[in-house]
Amino acid sequence: MASNSRPPSDWQPTPRQMELLFAELGLCLNVYQRIELQLKALLPFLVDPRTGRTYLRNGNLNWRIFIDSKETLGGLMKRLHEKTTAERLDEFESYWRTLVDYRNEVVHHFMEQPFSNLETAEKYSAARDFLVARRLHALPMHDSLDVAVAKLSKDLSSGSSGAA
DSSP, X not given: OOOOSOOOOXXXXXXXXXXXXXXXXXXXXXXXXXXXXXXXXXXXXXXXXXXXXXXXXXXXEOTTTTTTSOOOHHHHHHHHHHTOOOTTHHHHXXXXXXXXXXXXXXXXXXXXXXXXXXXXXXXXXXXXXXXXXXXXXXXXXHHHHHHHHHHHHHHHHHTOOOOO
């Protein structure tokens, strides 16, 4: 009985390769989770360019509105987009939509990818490349938000208004 399928590979990732893969997965998850936390910290202080207002409750800034929420990256990025004015807003939207898609691929669909069984060296490399590409795509947003949150924190501790 002839079969068109290839015989199973004897290749297996070494324990060190698995450590590196899971370290990359952890780095990737950390970057995306930090972006979510940075947005939750920053969004209440951003001024809406259309209304000139921040998120207010009874006239007071409700800075915990997002910290206490279960809102994830997609909703947070939509809110950031609403408060963003830029010449290339369409490029920003394209970037953040891809950012959200990549986050969801890592968080919810990593094990569904064709390489997830790691049965060959090529699939192992594809898994690492997948994670690295998604982390590198997120780093510009992460780094920009890091700077913005640090500035906000400094402004708040020095008594400035804090609105960005």
